[in-house]
Every structure is written in C-alpha cells, then in structure tokens.
Amino acid sequence: MYLLTAVSAVAALVGQVLSQGAPIVPFPTSCSGIAAPRYPYTIDSGWQVTKVASGLRQPRTIIFDPLGHMLVLQASFGISVHTFGADGCINSTKTLLQSTALNHGLTLTPDGKTLYASSQTTAWSWTYDATAMTISGQKTVITGISQGIHSTRTIVVSPKNPNLVLVSVGSNSNWDNPTIDPNVGRACVKVFDMSTVPANGYSYNTGGKMLGYGLRNEIALAFDPNGHVWGAENSGDDFRRTINGQSTDIHIDNPAEELNYLGDPAAPLQNNWFGYPTCFTVWEASNFRDNTALRTGSQFVVTPNSTFNDASCVGRSNPPRLSFPAHMAPISNAFDAQGLNLYITFHGSWNRQPAQGYMVAEVPFKKNENGTYEPVAPADSKTGYKTIIGSQNPGGCNSPGLTMSSCWRLAGLSWDLAGNNLYVSSDNQAQGEIFVLRKTA
Template sequence: MRLFDFAGVTALLVAGAIAQVPQLPRPRNCNGVGNFRFQYTTSNGWTAFKIAGNLRQVRTIVFDTKGNMLVAEASRGISVHTFGTDGCINGTSMLISASQLNHGLALTPDGRTFNQKTVVRGMSTGIHFTRTIAVVPQQPNLILLQVGSNSNFDMDSARPSTGRAIIKIFDTSRAPSNGWNYNTDGEVYGYGLRNTIGFVPDPNGHFWGVENSGDDFYRTENGQRRDIHNDNPAEELNYLGDPLTVRNAWYGYPTCFAVWEPSNFPGTSLKTGSNFVVSPNGTYNDATCDSQGAIPPRLSFQAHSAPIWNAFDAEAKNMYVAFHGSWNRQPATGYKVVEIPFQKNVNGNYEPVAPADSKTGYRDIFSAPNPSGCTTFGLTNSNCFRLTAVAWDPAGRGLFVGSDNSNEGEIYILYPPA
C-alpha cells in the first residue's frame, strides 16, 4: 500500500480486495497492553476495554476490507494492526512513516490502486490545521477534503475562493500531474463550516459532519455587550447531503451561529439550534441568517464539547461522536463519546430521532468520571483522555475509540449492551 499525499498532512490509502471479515471474540485480557492511562466511566450497559497503548496521538482509525486496523498517528505516520483469533492485536507495523501527518485517513473500496502522487496542493494553513478526507462511496474517484478557518472569526472565509472553512470535492482520476489547486480547482460541497473535523456517510452515501464552533463569544445589543461564551454557540451536527448533487451549501460561518442555551438571548424567540448573530442591528440580525439561507444544524451539542469524529454503527441505528474536550468553558465539558439514535424515514433518508431544537438528542456512553475537573494544556496534553477517533468494528466486537493525549496514545473498544 502507498500514500496519496495531500500537502503533507492528509493520507488516502487503498485497501486490499473485498473480503468477508471474520467475526472475532471480545477480548478480556491482552498480553502487553497496560491499564487505562486515565480513569473513565461507562453508562447504559456499555463496558470498555483497552486494546492498544503506547501509540502517538491517535487521530483516525479505519478498518480495511480484511479487518486490519489502520491508525493515523499524528507526527508519526500510519500504523497497521492485525488481530488474532482471540480478538487481541497480534501484529503491529508502521505502514507509512510521515512526520507531518496530522489527521486524515480514508480507504478506497476497489483495492486496485497502488501508487503515490500529489492529488491536491495549495491548502491554507492556520489555527485549524487538520485535514479530513473522505471517499464518496457512490463514486470512489471523488474525494471530499476539508480545511477549517484560520482564526476564531475568519471573516474572509465567507468567500469560498479563500479555501477556508470549507469542504471541497476533487476527482482523483482526473488530477493533473502536479495536483489540483485547492482554492481554484474542485467543486464546493459546503462552506461556512468553521471546523468540521469529522464527516461520515450514512448508508445512502449522504454525509453528516460534526462542527467545532467559536470561542469567547459576546453578544452586543442596543449598545450593551454581554458575555454568552460559556453556553454559546452550540457545537453542531450538520446534514451535508448527497455529494453527487449538493453544491455550494452555506452553513452560516463566519456570521451566523447556532444557539445552545436560549436563556442567553432574552427578548427573542430563539431556540436551541436557531441561527443567531453576535451583533444584531437594523440591517443584519438573527432573522437575516435564515433569509440568506444559512443552514442550521440538524442537532446541536453543548458549547465547547469539541466534537472531533463521528461514525455510524453497522445498521445506522446510532451515530457515535467523540468529544475532544473543552478549554473555553467553566466547568469543562466533553471528554466523552456520545450515542445519537438515528432513524430511517419513509422516504428512505436517515436522520436523528430527536428534533432539531432538542438538548437531549444524544446520551453519554463513555466519559471521564469528572469532566469538570479535566484540564487541557495545549492541543493534546490533559489530565484526562482526549477522545478522537471512532470506528465501528467490522469483526463485530464493538466501537473502537482513540485518544490522542500526548502522555499516551490509546485505543479502546466499547462493548455495547448485550
């Protein structure tokens, strides 16, 4: 297997030929794997098991078509892990060493391409430097590639031509020899997405993204400035739609944001999930977001939870989201994995069971026992785990979850209730 290199930060690998993944038992004890580095608690009948440790900043986990686990380890590269009949890891090797790799990893379904080339170049850099990639299931020559904003309020990103706060679509089969230019080539799938680190397809191939929203918010009305940052804006679950048909969808950033706590907006009819602006006036106010077509989230999360990756279970009855954890809220929040019940509607589309204005549309299944006591020192150093990758195991064991805490990169399996 070889690497598609995206400006040195994102990897697209190719899997082997399609094969049936054998079912494996849930391991209860694996030699050489230490105890959990940090304390945890589970709920709703879930149990947790540490399957791997001593990794470096686990960011993404994917499984190939034979059930091997590939892990993107930030600043190290991509490691591959095979499993024995006892369900434990029985072999680990570095597939690709890449000191500048930071996040993205995806597999194509055909297993026929074995080369390395630049496909996309010229991506912006800034405070949000992760680069998430996804293959379009319905048309695997197409890839989705994300770039976040370069500041808290990146006002220039309102123009898609800046190539920030955006997800674009590129055709890898038609890439020129020196690669597509991110800003000027490709097509705009969605923009106004401040930092959509995770996005995954449902069984129809329609994508759902989890959005990290802004920090340190104040609302200015009639000359009065109020601090609303502790509980607003909401983090978001956005329905991004069918990448074969959706183009130029706008999700509001950098001017429109989602409400989490409506009580911070007295005198308005805003609900959880409603669009708001930070400085409403006579010409641009909360209602302007809707009239100009800003797409609100399909579901909202507590402010500053930092959703970083999402995955469906095998039947898409639930989505799972890893929350990296907050730095801009007191008490702290996040540091957990949540389960979002989904349903298939009569029209064949999937969506959360909860309405868009719900605060209870998800439930904790795995978390730090006292998130309010978690402290974040920089991006990955904390006295709690920093949850990142989530991937449903094709061998039937449960949900694999990664932590990129710089003290120790770990991977856990969460076993669902029997």
Template sequence: MSGLTMSSGYFTPPPYADAEYTVLPGTVVNATHYSVTALCKGCTYWAPFGNEPTSLDPNGENYLAFAYSGVPVDDPAANETTFGIHERVGHWMHNFEPAQAADFESWAGGDSGGEPPVNTVTRTTLLTTFSTSTFRSTTTLQTTVTSTGFPPGGSATTTASASSSTATSSVIASSAPVLPVPSSCSGVNSFRFGYQTASGWKAVKLAGSLTGPRGVAVDSEGNLLVVQSGKGVTVHTFGPNGCISSTKTLISNPSLNHGIGFTPDGKTLYVSSMTTAWSYTYDPKAQTVSGQTVVVKNMQQGGHPTRALLIPPATPHLLVIQQGSYNNFDYESLNKAVARAVVKVFDMRSVPSGGYAYASQGWLLGYGLRNEVALAADGNNARACLGFDADVEPYRIWGVENSGDDFARTVNGQSYDIHNDNPAEELNLLGDPSKPNEQWYGYPTCFTVWEPSVITDKSFKIGQQFVVAPTAHSAPIGAAFDRTFQNLYMTLHGSWNRSPATGFKVSVVPFTKLANGSYDPVAAADSKTGYTDIFWSTNVGSCTGSTCFRPSGISWDRSFSRLFVASDNTAEGELFMLVKS
C-alpha cells in the first residue's frame, strides 16, 4: 500500500495534509507484482513541532522503514485507512543519489511520450501482494494494534448487569452548571459501532469524525479538552441541552498523542508528545493558552509512544509522567538509568532552563512497568485538595499496565504457547508521588498469571504479584476514580493478541477504605472477578481493531454526574457520555 500519512511516533499515522501525491505512468499492478512510479510534493522536508526541521538527503543515504501485513486494509481507496495489524516491520538505508535523472522535471510534468499523468490526489492507495525480499534487512518487532472500522451492524441495546457505584470525582473548583442528559444530540451521527451498557447505565454519543481522540480533561468552566492524536488539542463547549455547542482548536501540534492534565486550580495545562512535555497558562473563559514552556524533554523516540501524565491533587507542584518500553521485551530497561518502562515525577517549582531531562532528572515512582498508560490518584491524594482531612498517609498513585504479548513457556527445551490468556494486565500501587519509589515491578522478566491452568510445569495462582489482574491483552489506557473513591473506572482499549478478543470496553474496579485510611481494591489479588463492565462493544469476542469502538481517554465532568469517554478507532473518532440512568 502506498499513501500519504505521517506519524510522529509508534501509532497509527494520520493523513499528512501538507503533501500532494501524483501517480505517474509506469505504475503496474498485477497478480504477482506491484510497481509504483509517483511524485510526492511536500514529502521530503518537514518540521516536527518543537524540533529541528528534518529532510531527506537527495545526494546520499536515507533511513527508511516499512510495515507489512497479510491482512488487507479496509478501504484501499482511502488514504486514512490502515492495517488492522502490522505483522512485520523493518528498516533499510536507501541511497537517493543514483535515482536522480536529467529528465526528472519532464517526467514530473507528465511528459512520457504523450501519456498524461494520473490525476493528482491527496489520498491514493494501491494494494497488492507485498514482498519484503527486496529490502536489505528486516526485523521481527511486534507492533501495537492499529484501528480502522466498518459501519455498525445494528442499533445499541442495554443488557447484562453490573454492580452500581457511587457518583463522580473531580478536584478542580468549578462554577459550571449541572447540565441535563440528552437522549441524543442533534447533528451527531449514530454510534459507528454496536455497543451495550450495563443495567442502570446509559450511553450518549456527543461527537464523531474526530482524529484519533485520546486523552481527555475537563476545565473549570466545564469545557471538554481532547487530545486528537496527530492534530493537537481541541476544546468543546456544552450548550444548555447537554450537547456540544461549539468546538475550536486550542493547540495545533501534530506530535501530541495522549497526555493531558490540569493543575487543581485549572490555570495550568500540561500536554505531552512522545519526546516532550509542555506547560501552558490556560484561560478557561476565553479558551486560550499562552506561555508555552518545555518542562520535560528527551523522552524516548520510539517504542510505545504515549506519555501519560498526572498532576497529583495533593501535590499540584508535581508532574507524573510514564514512559513505556521500547519493544515487547525491553531488557535494557532493567537498568533504571535507561528510564524506560518507568513512571517518573518532576517538581514544576524548579524546572531548569529548557526542561528536565527525562532519563537523568526527577525521581522514580516505580520501574519494571511495561507500559503504565492509565494513571489515577486515590482518595487520600485527591481529598487533600478538596478540603477533606489530609492527615492520612500515604497520598497514593495507581497505575494500570499493558502487559506483554506473544508468550510461550519453555520447559526442558520444549516451548508451548500460553499467550492467549497470559500474562494478565496489572493494576499497580505506585505510592506517594512526593517520595521516590525505587521498587521494581517485574518487567521484563516477571509477569502476572491470569490463567494458571495452561502452565503445566508448576502450580501458580492468579495475580500473585499484583493487586488486581485484568484479563490478558485488555490494554487498559485510561483511569478515573469516582468522587467518593469507591470505584476506579478504566478504559480497556482492546488488543490483537488474543482469540477470542477482549477489551473494547469500560470497566469499574470497586475500592474500599481500610482501617488505616488507605484505599485498596475490594477483590483479592487472585480474583478473576475484581471488576465489572459498564460499556462494551457488541460481540467483544470477535472484535478487531477495525470493527469495534476503542475506548481511550476518560474523565468526569464538573457536575460529578457524566463520565466522558473517547474512542480512537481510525474509521471514526468518537466522544461518548456515560451516565447513570
């Protein structure tokens, strides 16, 4: 497949609007071969946000890459389409100098013996069988799932049941009015994919046609901010009917891909790309930002791209940022100094000029955490900000981890597959962010058991190492406590590495306050029923990255009654609202 997309990291590349693509004479597609001759204007020079301009060298070697899938794309004619899974990726060095020709300008103008060029387009795709044998070298690095979509097969239904939970949670003071819950929003198309809700819950679609919506946050005026991966941050204002009444771009930065958060007073906004975290002064009434400042720099270029962030309510001068592993088994991350597969903390009261260097500055809040994308502060931390009794220690941060893929167990030289139900995802207690946590959480050599029966050489229990173990390959990437901290809501993005599939839903983990004032999940560590589902894709077991909604960001509104959830399926990015019915 050839097309016009551009990515700033390890995630689905959105269409690249600054390029113009022309298929020239000489392009051939048949049953066995694919040869394309094309002209791409605007493809050789670009300036990533916050970084030095980059260009291809016409007179030397360039570092290029490919991705291969045996599964066809959903819509070969659409530039925004994508593979449901990348089975192989690889890199090679390509020397551009021999490709130069004296007749280039003539060819680019379509002079090929009278045959005109194919129409210039900004989304052209040709699809045939693809071979990697022409490249100098390849690697067998597994990649994360990418997502596309098809039209829904039917209307939503309400089935099943789940334990009820208390209302919502917030730490930003607000004068935002309590808005009604609409049955639907005018001008918003129907749910792209089928869904179900638990008894007592209702789902409303607030917006569609977004670009990879990921992290979400609500400001002190009740406006919803959304990171649209590959685009930037948009702000969405609600009308008196509870639906979105206006939308504007707040920050235009295509390198932003997930992280977003406010200080408790709502005046400082933090966002992150794969390599950099920025702070802005934020005006919620005008919906404007100013004073862009780099606060953390030099995060890993490559590997898992998200840099989820959290501002602990009890210590709002601290910024917590996670960085995932470089690949499935990142053994270099065993060295804490590498600062991959970690969560770190930085003091925003003393940011050095140019920002903190991620690997060498700040302090650890745990390492051996493969990809701790979902972060949340528990009741003690948030209650201190809300004016409740703040004398109870510790003020604790929790993380939900995406664990490993493609597991086999080797016994006496023989390997057998255990990957379908192992390892479990993890809900980890990271602790008080004001104090360094040098604890190792196991990655990349120790993992959590979800299904012990398939491991036949030894006797294991479910989740021996950790507090709660969600189903293997659920891919949790967002978390938010309710107001009373009796429930932790999680978005489970879904994964390609299990059959039948799992994830593609929003679940809730019940919590309880212990006698010493700390919070813990109700379920035991060896429980498979430590959480319940409240919003999920129809026929979850057959979901792929292209056929179901994919929950990503999650946040409560200021009225403590509406739970906002984003879905970043590339067929259509959507925003939902979940409420108690």
C-alpha cells in the first residue's frame, strides 16, 4: 500500500510538471513521524515554518530536480533523493549514492540530466534520471584541488550557460599568504567548461578560468536573474590590529563577513581580486581608533606600514557590496524568483563570545535601470538584511566543532521549483534536520 501511494504521488507530480511546468508542493502544517525541532528558534511574523525531515547525516546542500524531487548531500554519507506527498511532507526517501568522500558540493544542470558533486580534492559528474531517481556513468571532471583547513568545495552550474560549472576553493589556513598569486588555486572561484573536459578531468590549478580570487572562503554562491554570481564569504579569525608595534584585539567584531559581486561567469573579469590575504573588511569601525576614516564596508590591513596601508586597498581590491557581522559563517545563498531578495544561511560562530549567526537572513535587492541587480542598502549599511528565522538564543550557542553545537547549524538552502517553499537544513551532527519556510503574505 505504501509503495502504491508513493508511486501515485510521484505520478501526480509528474503530471503537474507536464501540464503546468513546475510541480506545486503544498506547505505542510505538520508532518507525522518527524521528530520535533531539536533546538528552539524564533521566526519572523511574516513567515511560517515546518520541520519535514530528521535523522539525516549532516545535510549540507539541497537542490531540486525537474520533477520536484529534493536531492540532499549528506556529508561523509552520500546523496539522498526525496519525494513529496499531497500533504507537502516527504513520502519516500532513496539513497542515490553512498560516498564518504562527499562533503558539501552538489548541483544539477537545468535539464536535470547531469549531476555534479565534489569532495575536498575532486569533482565528478553522473547522468541523472529524474523519473527513475538513478545515476550512472560516473566521470571525473576536476582533480588536484588543494587541501587545507577549508575542505568544502561548492560546485554550481550556471543557469544561463549550463556547460559552465563554478567551483570554489577556500584558503588552506587562516593566513594563506601564497594566494596573493591566483595561480596557487586557493581562496578563489573558477569556471570550467564541461563541454570540453579533458579525458582525465581538468586540473583545478591549470584548467578553467578565474572568476575571482582573494576570496578567503567563498562557500555561498548564487546567481541573480541575469546569471551573474553573488558570493558570501567566511572571513578571518583571531585578528589583532598592530600600529607602531602596539597590538589591539579586534577579533570580536572584525573582520566582517562579505557579500561580493563576482560577475558574469561567461565573461570573467581579469585580475578580479577581492583582497585576501591582505585587505579585509570593517564591521565595527570604532575598533580602529588610529583611522577615523574607516567605516563599515571599508577595507583595512592588519598591520599598516609605509609600503601598504588601509588606503592602498582602494582601487586595488574589490570591496564587498554589503557586509555582515564577524564570524557568522555564511554557507548557502539563493535568490527568490524575481531576484528581489537574497537568502543566506549563517552557520554560526565558534570563536566569538557571545556567539552570533545560526540564522537565515533576507537581503533585499533591487533591479537598476540598466538591468543589473544589487542590494537595496548602501555598502556601509549595518541594516541591509533581516533575520527571518534563527536560534532563540544565539549568544548562548556553543559550537566547539564544525558540526558540533548546542544550537542548530543552518547550512543548505534552496527554493522548490515553483518558488513557493524555501527549504533549509541544519547539519548539526546530533541530528540532521530539514525545515520548509514560506511567506505568509
């Protein structure tokens, strides 16, 4: 009986795809058999939320195939695929691929026929069958990715140019000084043409084109309606500002996390440098008493000298278009269908007391007269976003490890095909959870 019900539900969704374009998944008010949320949260009055999955293993990334099935990369486990019933709850779950190497990256071409995933060192592709929910024909497409403290490799397909695949690689330490040279192949985002993959795959360092470098750990990557890329960056830890030999701890509120405009992946800019490991971004300007010209969104260097100082960053490094408080750790981002809001998951801080993050932020965007998109708030704003859902007491969250925490660790983020439901995962190793959010008005 359960199998027949699941098959009927899938058939109904397929029918909706054929007749309407995108399957409409109802918003569930509750889902039976799903454990209650493990950690307390608060939600904005304009939104509602329901937990739809529990017991997953560190769900890091969520995507949807053309039939409305939800694919989830579970770190150090593999990829699962989930279907929805008429009540909007998950009614079947299948393991698509088991692999302990996979830890974050997952993406699908718009036609739903090619799936990509990544480990710390390698990216692969498979032929995907959405109807059968199967994969076949594994191919190695990128190899030789450097290892380091940042092990996740975001991989995303360009929606405007599906042959182009972007892969981000973070720094191998807090201060990865060699990455001032883009050829090092770390702290950067590169674009690879999958229509011309070499027989043994691209070498990350020597293949592809550089979209942007000087990006300490640009995990969150999203495309605006023009197909241009916006990245959210995890910035540095444990900073001290040193002036004339006098050192001041500024790490509680600086450097800021960043929202960067990386540009068109089909036409990468030359020398598209975003500052790391030299120029960082101010969140709390009062910490910089030696330079009163600095404000939120300005760039600074940790130890100014006669050769290179704060002013030297201007005109050399691309400053962020918007900033966020330090150590909130952005993981995923996604635009709504109109491109008028960008949503970002913040994993939460481990080296700041009180802690902050552990939330989903909404960043209002606007479309300019020339057709480009950008945040509504100016670059020096501290109020260019709002929390739509977050930990009930983020300041009390204790996170001694990447996925260990006394609070949820928000990670994956994706709209369903209809653009009505926003799915969000928590990869806390105590319990992997997925929630669905929807605006109430």
